[in-house]
Amino acid sequence: MKLCLFDDHRIGAVRDGGVVDLTAALPWPHDPDPETAGGWRRLCRDHAELADRLAEAVAAGPVVPLDAVRLRAPALNPSKIIAAASNYAEHVHEMHAVQERTLGKVEEWMMSFDVFLKAPSSLAGPGEPIVLPAEILAAGHEVHHESELVVVLGRGGRDIPVDRALEHVVGYSIGLDITVRSPGDRSRRKSYDTFSPLGPWLTTADEAGPPDEFEIELLVNGEQRQRVSTADLLVPVPEIVAYASRVMTLRPGDLIFTGAPPGVGPIRPGDELVAGISGLGELRTSVTAGGEPR
Structure with a gap:
């Protein structure tokens, strides 16, 4: 099932090129306030128990065309956004040249896998x-x-075993981890508002399939910049989940960005980006310049 948030953070499912509103089928009232997460985190936690009820609502409900709704990021006020660093070998290799150009030196400590945090306020739909x-x-x-x-x-959960890690995953989405190449902490350079585009929806794990079989592609102004298979992750998804859970307690609705593929490059105002992952859809966004601080 493809779950989405739309309009005033109503919960829906994507079917036949449109959205079926599932809000009334949920066993709690609609809360449009994104600060209180509108029942989204509860849906992430309880999805398995609600799956049959939701499937019935999807089959019976009217379909509203996608262009008649405003899709939101498929996450509401997560307790944290976790991101994996240095998780594709070719990306680690290319970062030596990127850092020489942008920093004048190579930060060797940044070339090993680890996790860091991005601000939840950086999410964009x-x-x-x-x-x-x-x-x-x-x-x-x-x-x-x-x-x-x-x-x-x-x-x-906390201290999740690797062989049970995927039991803690409700689904997958497409993300862009936008990054300033400058000195300073990763979390700050990646946490500006709108620096975590996410969407267009969440595809549940049962429909999405194994996380090591996805193909990722990014087009910038129609030109392919990135293409990779998640089979090439140095640390695969179950191990990322388990490792992160040994550092911090994971909460329903938390997000884990699994690592940048090779082919990173600059974006500029006016650029159009299309990120696609096989079976998950396409995330389309653009780039603009911000105004001076007031």
């Missing part, structure tokens, strides 16, 4: 532009795209 801060543009820093498979946590 389908079609919502990536806004490049004026001060970053004025300083001449490059801002790069990183198209990634995103894991959406269902059941939370």
Whole structure:
């Protein structure tokens, strides 16, 4: 099932080129306030128990065309966005040249796999532009795209065994980890507002299939910049989930960006980006320049 958030954060399913509103089929009232997460995290946690009820509602409900609704990021106020660093060998190799150009040196500690945090406020939905801060543009820093498979946590947990990790995943989505190439902490450079585009929906794990069989592609202005298989992840999805859970307690609705493929490169105001993952759809967005701070 392809679950989505739309309009005033109503919960729906994508079917036949449109959206079926599932909000009334859920066993709790609709809460449009994104700060209180509108029941989304509860849906992530309890999806297995609600699956039959939702399937019946999808089959019976009217379909509203996609162009008649506003799709939102398929996440509401997650407790955290976790991101994996240095998780494709070719990307690690290319980052030596990127860092020499943008930093004047190679930060060797950044070439090994690890996880870090991005601000939940950096989330942006389908079609919502990536806004490049004026001060970053004025300083001449490059801002790069990183198209990634995103894991959406269902059941939370801590110290999750690798062989049980996928039981804690409700589904997958498409994400862009937008990154300022400058000195400083990763979390700060990747946490500006709109620097975590996500969407267009969440495809549940049962429909999406194994997480090591996805093909990721990114087009910028129609030109292919990135293409990779998740089979090439250095640390596969179950191990990422297990490792992160040894560091921090995972909560329902948390997001894990699984790592940047090779082919990262600069984005500029006016660019059009299309990130696609096989079976998950396409995330379309654009780039614009931000105004001066007020």
